[in-house]
Amino acid sequence: MAGAARPPVRRPAKPFYFNTSEHLLRIESQRATNLSELLEALRACPEDSVFQHTFRTLQEHHFIRQGFSNDFAHWSLSACNEPALAEQLASVDVREFTAVEGLRRRMVAIIDEFLENHPRSGSRPAYEPFYFCATDLVVLPTPFAPDTLGGFLDGLNQVSVHSIHHHFIEARLRLHRMSNDFSNWLEQQVALTEAADAIERIDIYTNTTEGVQLQIARIVAQAMNQESDR
Amino acid sequence: MKPEDYAATSATGEAERQSLNLAESRGRPPLIERRSADRRAGRQLPASILTPPTPPPAPHLDDYRNIVGQSTLDALRFLAHELRGKTIKMVNSTAVGGGVAEMLNRLVPLLSELEVAAHWDVITGGNDFFEVTKAFHNALHGAPYELTKAAQEIFLMYNEQNRERMKFEEGLVVIHDPQPVGLIRSRQHTSASWVWRCHLDLSNPDARVWEFFRPMIEHYDAAIFSSQSFARQLPIPQYLFYPCIDPLSEKNKDLPDFQVQRVCDDFGIDRSRPIVTQVSRFDRLKDPVGVVQAYKLAKKYVDCQLVLAGGGASDDPEGTMVLEEVKDAAGNDPDILILDLPPWCALEINAIQRASTIIVQKSLKEGFGLTVTEALWKGKPTIAGAVGGIPNQIIHKLTGVLVHSVEGCAFQIRYLLTHPEFARTIGINGREHVTENFLMTANVKRWLLLFRVLEERKARRAKAA
Numbered sequence: 115m116a117g118a119a120r121p122p123v124r125r126p127a128k129p130f131y132f133n134t135s136e137h138l139l140r141i142e143s144q145r146a147t148n149l150s151e152l153l154e155a156l157r158a159c160p161e162d163s164v165f166q167h168t169f170r171t172l173q174e175h176h177f178i179r180q181g182f183s184n185d186f187a188h189w190s191l192s193a194c195n196e197p198a199l200a201e202q203l204a205s206v207d208v209r210e211f212t213a214v215e216g217l218r219r220r221m222v223a224i225i226d227e228f229l230e231n232h233p234r235s236g237s238r239p240a241y242e243p244f245y246f247c248a249t250d251l252v253v254l255p256t257p258f259a260p261d262t263l264g265g266f267l268d269g270l271n272q273v274s275v276h277s278i279h280h281h282f283i284e285a286r287l288r289l290h291r292m293s294n295d296f297s298n299w300l301e302q303q304v305a306l307t308e309a310a311d312a313i314e315r316i317d318i319y320t321n322t323t324e325g326v327q328l329q330i331a332r333i334v335a336q337a338m339n340q341e342s343d344r
Numbered sequence: 345m346k347p348e349d350y351a352a353t354s355a356t357g358e359a360e361r362q363s364l365n366l367a368e369s370r371g372r373p374p375l376i377e378r379r380s381a382d383r384r385a386g387r388q389l390p391a392s393i394l395t396p397p398t399p400p401p402a403p404h405l406d407d408y409r410n411i412v413g414q415s416t417l418d419a420l421r422f423l424a425h426e427l428r429g430k431t432i433k434m435v436n437s438t439a440v441g442g443g444v445a446e447m448l449n450r451l452v453p454l455l456s457e458l459e460v461a462a463h464w465d466v467i468t469g470g471n472d473f474f475e476v477t478k479a480f481h482n483a484l485h486g487a488p489y490e491l492t493k494a495a496q497e498i499f500l501m502y503n504e505q506n507r508e509r510m511k512f513e514e515g516l517v518v519i520h521d522p523q524p525v526g527l528i529r530s531r532q533h534t535s536a537s538w539v540w541r542c543h544l545d546l547s548n549p550d551a552r553v554w555e556f557f558r559p560m561i562e563h564y565d566a567a568i569f570s571s572q573s574f575a576r577q578l579p580i581p582q583y584l585f586y587p588c589i590d591p592l593s594e595k596n597k598d599l600p601d602f603q604v605q606r607v608c609d610d611f612g613i614d615r616s617r618p619i620v621t622q623v624s625r626f627d628r629l630k631d632p633v634g635v636v637q638a639y640k641l642a643k644k645y646v647d648c649q650l651v652l653a654g655g656g657a658s659d660d661p662e663g664t665m666v667l668e669e670v671k672d673a674a675g676n677d678p679d680i681l682i683l684d685l686p687p688w689c690a691l692e693i694n695a696i697q698r699a700s701t702i703i704v705q706k707s708l709k710e711g712f713g714l715t716v717t718e719a720l721w722k723g724k725p726t727i728a729g730a731v732g733g734i735p736n737q738i739i740h741k742l743t744g745v746l747v748h749s750v751e752g753c754a755f756q757i758r759y760l761l762t763h764p765e766f767a768r769t770i771g772i773n774g775r776e777h778v779t780e781n782f783l784m785t786a787n788v789k790r791w792l793l794l795f796r797v798l799e800e801r802k803a804r805r806a807k808a809a
Contacts, residue, residue, distance in 0.1 A: 136419060138793040139584040141575045177776035178742055192740055242735065245572030247584060250797050254422050256415065274415035 126303035129261035130295075132269045134277040135284065137170060137249040144246035149194055150236035152186070152244055153225045161214040162248035168208050168217055169287070170249055173279040176323035183319060184208070185244075186221055193240040199228045209283060209318065212290045253280070263304055263338055270296075270331045275323040282326065283318060296330060300337075309337035396688035402453045403592040411591050412785045420785065423792040424458035432462040432795065433512060433536075435527060436520035437477065439466045443587065443714070444520050444543055447787070450590050454788050460795070465510055467524045469502040477523045483550035484522060484557070491552040500526055512536060516795050519564075528563045537798040540564045541585070545574040545711060545732065565798060570712045571733040583794060586736065587712045588787040589721060589778070594690035596721055599698055607695035611651075613681065618648040618761050621700040623693055623718070625654050626666040626684065629709045631729070633666075634750045636673040636680065638706065641754035643679075646761045650674075653683040653696050697722050702760050702767070706753050707731055717782045720744065720774035725767035727756045737782065743774040 144159050146152035156164070167185035175182045182188060183204040191200035202224045211217040229236045256277060258269035281295035289298065297310035312333045316326055409417055432455060436444050448464055455462040469477075476495045483489035503526030510527070512534045519527055520541045531538050540561055546554070546569070554576070561567060562578060568585045569575040575582050589596050608615050620639055624630035632652050639650040652670060655663075667684060674680040685692065697703060703719035703726045710732030717737060719726045728734045730746040738744035745760070747753045760767040780786070 134415070134419060136423070136789065136793055138790060138797055141569060141572050141582040141584050143577060174780065175739070175742075175777075177780070178739075178773055182739065182742060188739070242730070243573070245575075247572060250793070252423075252793055252796060254419055256418060272415070274413065274419075277415070 124303065124305050126261055126263075126299070128299075128303055129259045130266050130269065130299045130303075132256045132258040132260075132273050132277055133280055134254050134256055134274060135280045136252045136254060136276070137166075137173075138252070139166070140248045140250060142246040142248050146240070146244040146246075148237050148240055149190070149196070149199070149225065149229060152189070153222065153229065153236075155244075155246055156186070156218065156222055156225065159246050160248055161218070162250075163246045164214050164218045164221070165287075166247050166249045168206075168221075169214075169284055172208065172283065172318070173276065173323070176275050176279065179320065179322050179325070186225075189240070189244045193242050193244065194235070194238070195241075196228070196232075196235060199225065199235075202228065207319065209286060209292075212286045212292060214287065263306075263334070263341075266299075267331060267334050267338065270327065270334060275327060278323055278327045278330070282313075282316075282330070300334070306334075306337050309333050394686075396686075397594075397691070400594065402450060403590075405454060405457050407592055408783075408785050412779065412783065416785055416789075420458060420789055420792065423789065423796060424455075424460050427792060427795055427799070428459045430460055430516070430795065430799070431514040432460060432516045432518060432791070433514040434462060434464045434518050434520065435467060435510070435524045436464075437467050437469075437474075437523035439464075447588065448520075450593075450784055451787060451791070454784070455791065458788070458792070460792065463514065467502070467506040467527075468509075469506075469523075472498050473502040480522055480553055480557075481544065483553040484544050484546060486548040486550065489550050489553060491550070491556060496556060503527060504529075516798065522557055525557060525560050528560050531563060535802075537565045537795075537802060538563070539566045539568060539794070539798070541568045542574070543570060543587070543711075545571070546576050547573050549576075565801075566794070568794075571736055574733070583790075585787065585790050585794075586733075586782050587714055587717070588782050588784050589714060589717050590784045591721065595694050596718060597694070599691075599695055603691075604695045604698050607692050608699050611681065611683065611692075611696070613651060613696070613699060614649060615699055618646070618701040619651060619699055620648050620702045620704060620757055621651040621653065621696055622704045622706065623653045623697060623715050624705065624707070626663045626670060628662075628666055629707060630654075631706045631708050632670045633673045634708075634753070635704055635706050636670060637750045638704070638753035638757060639680070640677075641751065642757035642761075645758050648701070648757070648761060649679040649681065650677075651681045651683065651696060651700070653685060653693060655685050655687055655689075693718075694722075697724065700724055702727060702757060704753065704757070705729065705734070706747065706750075707734070710734055713737065716744070717778055720771075721778045721782075723771040723775040725760045725771045726774060727753055727760070737777065738774070739777075742770065743777045744770055 142159060142163055144155035146155050171185045187200045187203035190196045190203055203221065206220055208217060256273055258273060260266045260269050285295045286292065293314060297314045300306040301310040313330050316329050318326055405417060434448055434452065436448065438445050452462040452464050476498045479489055503524065506524065507527050507530050512530050515536055517536045517538045518541050519525055521543055525540060528538060562580060564580055566581045566583060567578055568583045570585065570587050572584060613619060622632065622635045626632060635652065636650065642648065670682060674682060697719060703724045705713060705716045705728040707713065707729045708731065712733035716726060716728050716734055720737060720743065726738065726744040727747055728738050728744060730748055735746065738746050740746045745756045747756055
């Protein structure tokens with residue numbers, strides 16, 4: 115059996131520090147009134163703006179199960195009436211990127227290619243402008259810093275969805291690898307590799323962040339039960 | 345005329361329109377003017393709404409726990425802990441009335457409870473000052489205006505008088521709106537960060553008036569706007585602070601069903617049938633006539649009642665005219681209820697919103713649109729014009745529905761009334777959106793975050809120097 119081959123769960127050497135991030139929205143100078151302007155502004159805007167309109171917007175709309183992925187996709191549909199472009203932009207999973215620059219290049223490439231194939235769409239006025247914003251990020255601790263798996267599960271059940279976003283989605287930009295803080299800790303500190311992998315595979319685009327939180331907690335609870343049965 | 349005569353007048357069918365004008369009836373028992381066939385005719389309303397109720401005590405931070413969760417309060421306390429002992433001064437132009445004063449009345453005690461002491465000062469001025477600032481206010485909103493040297497001198501003179509009177513010893517000075525903007529001249533004598541909080545829509549200002557203000561505004565450390573679309577190009581950082589509602593206020597607090605029922609009974613609203621409501625002043629920019637037209641188009645397909653609840657008709661000549669236009673548009677339809685309420689009827693508005701099946705805010709021009717926030721907070725499927733700050737609140741088909749015409753509004757009324765699952769989903773999403781972004785606690789958090797960001801910037805500058 116696969117479970118028999120697993121190394122036993124270790125007592126973590128380091129606690130898991132649950133943090134959360136708060137954001138202050140800045141209004142930037144770039145704005146776009148059509149898709150060509152969006153492309154130019156997207157090339158020139160600060161990284162903070164790309165972060166705001168992709169990673170952050172997902173956090174802002176954490177309660178929506180489907181239909182909202184990033185601001186560029188939403189604007190392409192609602193203000194420019196370009197559903198094909200909107201679908202392409204919406205299909206970009208922010209978790210495939212470990213740096214904002216890579217995400218920016220992907221978004222730019224999609225719009226660039228679309229405008230090459232649909233040149234008249236570039237100058238057609240949007241129903242409303244796209245205003246670029248950015249974010250000042252402040253990381254805050256929470257009261258939860260468990261040094262046991264049980265304490266970790268308690269923390270997971272009690273922190274806010276913003277803490278989940280911070281550790282599960284934004285973490286890639288900090289870690290610069292395709293992982294998240296939860297999986298990292300479970301793998302490195304407790305040797306729960308399967309649970310770590312299962313958490314990494316959770317789809318954030320067909321779930322609310324609260325749903326993601328519940329799934330993570332369920333995976334950890336199952337792993338704990340399996341360990342206690344061994 | 346005696347009170348009973350009013351009822352008699354209504355009952356004999358002399359009232360041509362269904363209108364309840366509480367504001368006009370202040371000081372005498374009110375009634376609803378109805379045609380004799382109307383089930384609501386002659387109904388007496390409780391005397392309690394004739395005079396303003398005593399305001400309830402301001403809530404404490406812990407009172408919000410069940411609404412926003414412990415984690416939000418933890419974040420606020422942690423942010424505040426880092427700023428403990430620092431102080432904020434808020435300056436505006438009025439202590440009572442208006443959205444800014446209402447917001448400061450709640451914000452200042454909460455900041456102080458978090459041990460970030462907030463002081464609130466109000467500038468003074470003569471009638472000439474407030475006439476000038478009202479004209480400036482309208483001009484900054486885009487109304488045409490002939491800026492004179494005299495007007496500029498009056499503005500600057502009163503700002504100078506207030507500047508000499510006031511002390512600026514706090515770490516953060518926040519100037520609200522254009523009236524006190526000239527106080528920035530005191531900045532050179534303080535180590536504070538100075539922030540201009542603009543509650544106006546500056547997307548299309550009178551150019552000369554804006555040029556008068558711009559050099560003063562550029563001396564601030566930062567500016568804050570209520571929507572991205574309200575901002576100007578400025579060389580200072582600009583932040584986005586959404587306006588907010590207080591979920592514990594009379595207008596927004598949770599109400600037991602018996603209280604909602606009592607208000608509906610008082611006003612003659614039938615809760616067994618769908619209720620479509622717009623709450624707003626009788627103002628053309630709120631398009632109440634368009635709402636009546638949309639309701640009439642929708643009613644060809646679905647049964648519903650329309651409630652237009654607002655005020656402003658008794659103390660505003662234009663409001664009176666608009667109210668008449670609305671009555672004309674309503675005609676003899678017994679399912680249209682028009683309520684001209686005094687401003688203190690927050691609890692009644694709350695109950696009407698909670699009783700509603702759908703809430704409409706079909707504005708043609710709007711600031712942020714706090715009535716939309718109130719509707720979303722109550723989990724109501726909301727249809728609103730895609731203007732001003734409304735698109736910040738309503739993400740089309742996700743947290744509500746945006747419309748651009750009477751016909752669009754009519755279709756969405758029909759759609760939401762016949763697709764209750766979809767209506768329920770956008771209602772739930774809308775409430776979440778408000779919880780996250782548009783509640784008083786989110787406002788407190790933004791101020792604490794801004795203070796922290798400005799302090800860090802100040803420290804970096806000092807280190808570099």
